[in-house]
């Protein structure tokens with residue numbers, strides 16, 4: 001019997017809503033002004049860093065609270081102050097048994113690795129509501145382990161056996177046997193298969209039915225529905241572009257696609273325009289045209305545009321880049337150093353990826369393959385900033401938020417949204433992806449000749465070494481492709497395998 005379920009929303013908040021979200025540390029929250037006093041009372045293995053130690057590497061913006069304070073108190077401003085108070089003792093090193101002279105603790109690899117392996121095993125009953133998201137857990141854990149330098153190919157057999165029954169005869173993967181195919185679970189499954197690697201893993205995917213199913217999701221306005229009859233949003237645009245380009249699917253539309261009636265002839269036709277319509281008056285990107293901009297959707301938009309053409313052409317063509325940069329820049333908060341997902345909301349470790357992961361794509365858009373691309377007026381200032389002062393945000397501010405505030409240093413391990421939240425697989429994956437991106441420098445070294453082809457873009461990566469390094473070298477994590485968020489060689493392997501296949 002086939003149980004029809006509503007398409008599941010991907011955000012982990014939904015998955016973890018039954019968990020207690022606030023942990024009472026049994027200690028009154030420290031305020032920023034009580035910081036100095038508190039640090040002299042509590043003996044530490046090392047003295048907390050002085051502001052002089054921090055200032056060469058961190059702008060004052062990340063050391064002190066903003067001198068400009070809005071006098072109007074609202075629930076929003078109270079929550080923001082509470083978050084600063086919660087983070088401060090972690091940012092100064094006060095909360096950490098060990099830290100370096102910048103107040104930054106080590107990345108506790110062993111604990112995070114153990115946490116992720118545990119999340120791939122049998123989970124407690126509280127996770128039943130997360131059952132339709134099982135492919136997400138595979139992706140988050142396998143991607144997280146890979147970022148920590150673990151070999152995940154040993155999971156190949158188990159993964160193949162688990163996802164095989166989740167593939168539907170109509171194409172695509174569901175979150176479980178007997179459920180409906182969904183773009184998010186299909187995306188997570190395809191990436192998981194790519195992560196474990198190997199031809200037998202790639203061959204689990206039925207590419208012919210996958211192509212047919214994607215054609216049925218392609219809409220007359222150019223976008224993609226997440227499931228047949230489901231919502232159409234920018235996650236769909238990104239997931240579809242990732243799946244199509246990794247599996248080397250034909251770009252032609254099947255004549256029975258709902259998009260054909262509107263004159264579209266290809267899976268990517270009208271997609272850039274549709275994504276462009278999701279840019280809001282704030283400069284950010286919303287789930288679909290007309291709603292609130294959110295960081296997760298900015299990444300989906302830029303990722304999708306970087307697949308349908310080289311980013312220096314497609315992002316410039318479909319987005320107002322100066323406005324997007326202005327909105328992305330506003331996501332980094334001081335003194336926390338982390339990113340928020342939207343205006344007037346709080347920092348959260350997962351936006352280290354959703355927002356932090358936008359920066360390499362923005363840089364590629366501004367610089368193009370070797371040298372600035374000609375762009376509309378207003379882009380030049382940003383180009384100059386990206387060219388000489390290495391980046392458009394504070395790398396050290398973000399690194400400090402991640403290592404100081406996002407690690408669960410207890411036996412549990414794993415990474416988290418902020419100190420008062422529990423770690424989970426979703427945050428572990430995306431905090432580590434963000435850490436990887438901020439610790440490395442990506443550049444587009446070659447571009448495809450024109451948008452009609454998908455191959456030819458070459459991305460190069462090196463450790464980011466400019467300026468003062470506030471983390472220890474052993475805490476640099478592995479690299480991950482800025483568009484696909486799996487290692488570059490895994491992207492290449494799956495693409496080469498399917499490129500070698502003549503047809504379905």
Ligand code: FPP
Pocket residue numbers: 010011012013184235238239294296297300340341342345346348
């Ligand atoms: C708001 O949550 C979160 C969203 C509106 C977006 C969720 C989407 C994703 C995480 C990305 C999905 C991407 C793919 C590739 C499927 P909130 O209100 O709890 O958080 P906030 O206060 O930080 O906005």
Ligand code: K
Pocket residue numbers: 341348417
């Ligand atoms: K959040």
Ligand code: ZN
Pocket residue numbers: 348349350351417427
């Ligand atoms: Zn989060």
